[in-house]
Amino acid sequence: MTPILETKNLTMQFGGLTAVDNVNFKVNPKEIVALIGPNGAGKTTFFNCVTGVYKPTSGDVLIAPNGQTPKRINGLKPNKVTERGLARTFQNIRLFQNMTVLENVMIGRHTKLKSGLLGAIFLPKSVREEEKKVIQDSYNILVDVGLEKFVNELAKNLPYGAQRRLEIARAMATEPALLLLDEPAAGMNPHETKELDEMILNIRDKSKISILLIEHDMSLVMSISEKIFVVDYGKLIAQGTPDEIKNNPEVIKAYLGDDSDA
Amino acid sequence: MLDIMKYFTLKEMKKSLVISIWFMILTFPIMVIKVNTIENTVVWRWASLIGMGIGSFFMATLWRYLLDRKNMKSDITDKKTLQMRVMDWANENPKVKKIALVAVVLFIAAFPFLTSMYQTSIMTTALMYVVLGLGLNIVVGLGGLLHLGYAAFYAVGAYTYALLNYHFGLSFWICLPIGAGLATIMGILLAIPVLRLRGDYLAIVTLGFGEVIRIVLENWNEFSFGPSGIAQIPRPGFFGMSMKLQTATIYIYFIMIAMVIFTIFVVRRLENSRIGRAWIAMREDEIASESMGIDITKSKITTFALGAFWAGMVGVIFAAKTTFINPASFTLWESVMILCVVVIGGMGSIVGVVFGALILILLPEYLRAFSEYRMLMFGAILVIMMVFRPGGIISNIRKKYKFEPTEGSSNAEVEGVK
Secondary structure, eight states: OOOSEEEEEEEEEETTEEEEEEEEEEEOTTOEEEEEOSTTSSHHHHHHHHHTSSOOSEEEEEEOGGGOOOEEOTTOOHHHHHHTTEEEOOSSOOOOTTSBHHHHHHHHTGGGOOOOHHHHHHOOHHHHHHHHHHHHHHHHHHHHTTOGGGTTSBGGGSOHHHHHHHHHHHHHTTOOSEEEEESTTTTOOHHHHHHHHHHHHHHHHHHOOEEEEEOSOHHHHHHHOSEEEEEETTEEEEEEOHHHHHTOHHHHHHHHOOGGGO | OOOGGGGGSHHHHHHHHHHHHHHHHHHIIIIIEEEETTTTEEEEOHHHHHHHHHHHHHHHHHHHHHHHHHHHHHHSTTSOOHHHHHHHHHHHOHHHHHHHHHHHHHHHHHHHHHSOHHHHHHHHHHHHHHHHHHHHHIIIIISOOOOSOTHHHHHHHHHHHHHHHHHHOOOHHHHHHHHHHHHHHHHHHHHTTTTTOOHHHHHHHHHHHHHHHHHHHHHOHHHHOGGGOBOOOOOOOBTTBOOOHHHHHHHHHHHHHHHHHHHHHHHHHHHTSHHHHHHHHHHHOHHHHHHTTOOHHHHHHHHHHHHHHHHHHHHHHHHHHHSOBOGGGGSHHHHHHHHHHHHHHOTTOHHHHHHHHHHHHHHHHHTGGGGGGHHHHHHHHHHHHHHHOTTOSSOOOOOEEEOOSSTTOTTOOOEEEO
16 A cells, blocks of 8 residues: 655754654555654644644655555645645644634635636636535535634634634645644643544544544553554654554653663 | 723823923924024924923823724724615615715716816826726735736836837827736736745835836836836827817816726626635735645736736726826836825725825825925825824725525525625
8 A cells, every 4th residue: 555645764854953853654555543742842843744744854745645656745835735635733723813714715726726817807608606605515515524603703703713614614625635733732721622632533533534643642542543643853763653653662761761871 | 992091090191291392392392492504593383392292191091092983893893883884875775875876977977077286196196006906906915925026017108108109100099008017027027027926025025126117117218118108199099089178187087987897897806706815815824725726826927917918908097088108107116106095094994995095196286275284294205194094095895695595505596795
């Protein structure tokens, strides 16, 4: 089975600092994978390299959505990466605050639409149909995540948990093959985290996509992920199933520190 | 509601008193001392000091009252604003809405025949600023890119017509699309180097661009005839008919009306299209919009190009209207004026920009009697606006969509209400 996302010797350096160091990483289709590690381990940098926000110093990022042959995407701009089937959310919520909830999701559909400037001005039938369809599709996505009651509300007026869910809905609107979630449970209470847990599983089962998440909430990570990768100081230090990771001495050392250091 | 009497307690009055004393000290040199240099005497105008004191005392009280009222309002978030209430009311009474629309159309059509040529002329100028404002609104209001050199595109349009007419005798109607096209190309040329800039940096570069165009026009005598400008530019023709000045003025007025309608039509459609949404998303958050698949480069170039397009068109009309142009018409002040139209009117809001242009251009004309205080009032209006209505006179309200309450139904009625 070809992995949907694969990185080969991925390295990202900022001056003298190596934030991501020779990481080899794999996500298989329909898998939920978690990337964990202490603060500053390079998790978000890894995300940014994969999604095109940063251009990796060396190494390769390969994606193979829907069983296609793997293609290199490093150096591509974020919008091109999204077009190829990767969608992400952000650690600190980055919604379009002054747009309505529906419009936020409609933006996610951007790459799936074709109408250009002239189409927008003359509104031929094809564009009108397309608009109608995007409104309906976006609404259906909102129904899926349970945000349909906020449809015409400005995104900034939403409660925190709903904003998080809207970010996921917006990413899902791009019809990704792989969804990358950067700390989706940050700032959520246990109840909201549990809802999120169900939502992520639901998305995976319904849309048949892979999910890669960065998360600090271990209960969430352990309950939903099938595979866990652990990074520390930019290096991949362990990988395996949740049970393997729990008992891995390297991981315990990275999180709790080493006795011999003291 | 707040009780205004609350502001006349001892404590509040003390606050106002301090402010009024401060203002008396501040204005002392200009309001009180008057030096007569011929007789070498100093006149002390104590009466104006007292006036100043009493005036600022009440103004300070009023200011705090309004400020508190505004803060109290913002606490209740779901309270409808006056603007929303007017819109709801209009939607509920389609008959009244229709009558009002007809009245407005009739007024616009009859305006040049009911008023003097001077009135028509200043109204035409105001309409030109409506189009300029709507054009800049694409860049600033929708795209969120602060542009301080907008008058340069305006100049490109005006000089296109003036020079093409001077050298090749091309007519107004041929030059109108050429001017718009050249301005658009200039817009793209400016957009490419500033792609990476944002905020203050972008403002500085666009400001520099505007000044470069003006200075080139001022100094390149062989090309643009320098500061002396180009005179005797013909007014727009109508199938070769020659017109008297008055008819020509009315004619340009109607050309401008058509332009305004055309602009509003296009901008309105763009605003709620895929492209327009991409612009707004770019304004809200560049990184997020890029991650959602929006090509930022393309979006920025299209906003600059389309913004410049309108300026170029209005530039051609401006040259035809005044029949004389020189670089002094395209200074930084002009760009700032257009920016003020957008900001005061309401960024991203079409109705707001229309009102902003009419108010900012017509008011100074009608208040000629107070023209010495024009800048003073201008400053005061800007400060008051920014404190009490930072979103502009009429702020932008996003389009709302209606859905049938049935969950997940695939045939939900999709209907836009604006």
